[in-house]
Amino acid sequence: MNADAPSAPPAPAPSARALLPLVAPALLVGVASALVLLGVSVVAERFEDVLWGTLPDALGVGRYSALWIIVMLTATGLAVGIVVRQVHGHAGPDPATTGLVDAPMPAGVVPGLLVVTVLALAGGVSLGPENPITAANIALAYWLGRRAAPGAPAALWVGLGAAGTIGALFGTPVAAALILTETMAARPGPGTLWDKLFGPLIAAGAGGLTTVLIARPTFDLGLPKYPGTHWGDLLTALVIAPLAAALAMAAVYAFPYVHALFRRLRHPVLALTAGGLVLGLLGALGGHLTLFKGLSEARTLAERPDGWSAGSFALMAVVKLAALLTAAACGFRGGRIFPAVFVGVALGLCAHALVPAAQPTLAVVCGVLGVLLAVTRQGWLSLFTAAVLVADPNVLPLLCVATLPAWLLVTGRPRMQLREDGTALR
Secondary structure (H helix, E strand, C coil): CCCCCCCCCCCCCCCHHHHHHHHHHHHHHHHHHHHHHHHHHHHHHHHHHHHHHHHHHHHCCCCCCHHHHHHHHHHHHHHHHHHHHHCHHHHCCCHHHCCCCCCCCCHHHHHHHHHHHHHHHHHCCCCECHHHHHHHHHHHHHHHHHHHCCCCCHHHHHHHHHHHHHHHHHCCHHHHHHHHHHHHCCCCCCCCHHHHHHHHHHHHHHHHHHHHHHHCCCCCCCCCCCCCCCHHHHHHHHHHHHHHHHHHHHHHHHHHHHHHHHHCCCCHHHHHHHHHHHHHHHHHHHCHHHCCCCHHHHHHHHHCCCCCCHHHHHHHHHHHHHHHHHHHHHCCCCECHHHHHHHHHHHHHHHHHHCCCCCHHHHHHHHHHHHHHHHHCCHHHHHHHHHHCCCCHHHHHHHHHHHHHHHHHHCCCCCCCECCCCCECC
């Protein structure tokens, strides 16, 4: 091949006329994605009130007694297992093999997937709604989009569904832009990154705005005001983030073995019932704050940084991480971002309790950063999530610095996602 031969000219960037037709479908997908998320969340919250309030009160049982926690989590596992076994499509593929943004599943799987998601959220399982809701919205966007515009590429509908859901989850399109940047930057096709993100950003903005107008979500944990950066804070950031990542990596390395253990039961009802029992025992050990997806529970911890001992914070962090590992391995459908946030908050407050000189706000966001890097392997998502937990831009430089040693610790190592044969992705 002649090295002096001229290379082919790059494909021209899409014009405004080519991008404008994306506006209407992106708006529709974004709003619809937010409504699906909000609908599932409302139904789960109402069901949770019944399971953890009305029912134990009627039976004269303590709402968060050890007995009720064990019974409820075991019953939730049994219920989810029966639905997975019976519904069309078995509520989607094995969740241990899926990520946050995957290829669209058949639309017929969506009803069963949403049902098991509601059951898990209401029953106290340590998983969030992000993975199954994103999968459901991608499937619906793809199914409807291919009928409305058969000539449009499949990647368009996947990007719109994912962006709309992520924007709705965080109440802002920024998170969606950061996550999709990691996947779209290397995607072949004409135009700059902003051209490729044009439609998804509209969907994310529509989804985020819909959520904000209806539910007004907030990620501010109410942490103490950060007083400003000092030299000691640099040491805090450089120590806590990689230590948190190392602890979370222990769960990542254990993931394929725990998954294989539940797989030996060879039946989803048995595997999920057993998983629910383990979750119930863990919840009885760690207390009710280690149940559910973890965001509101993390806020409870953060509002009282001196309310528990270092040992109590450490116990809650380990129990929550074990619950996340169990729930993800035994077959519950759910996401890992929000439980990981709880683990990071508990670890950060544990570090502050052990070394009071470690500023609690900085310790918490660095703990969250390290855990998320190990669990999600999404650098931008981890950095963004840690930053939005405290409304202070002064922590950003330290978070960026803390990302470096933590990322060196996790990159190239197994991920918390498996192949079909049960081996870990890297």
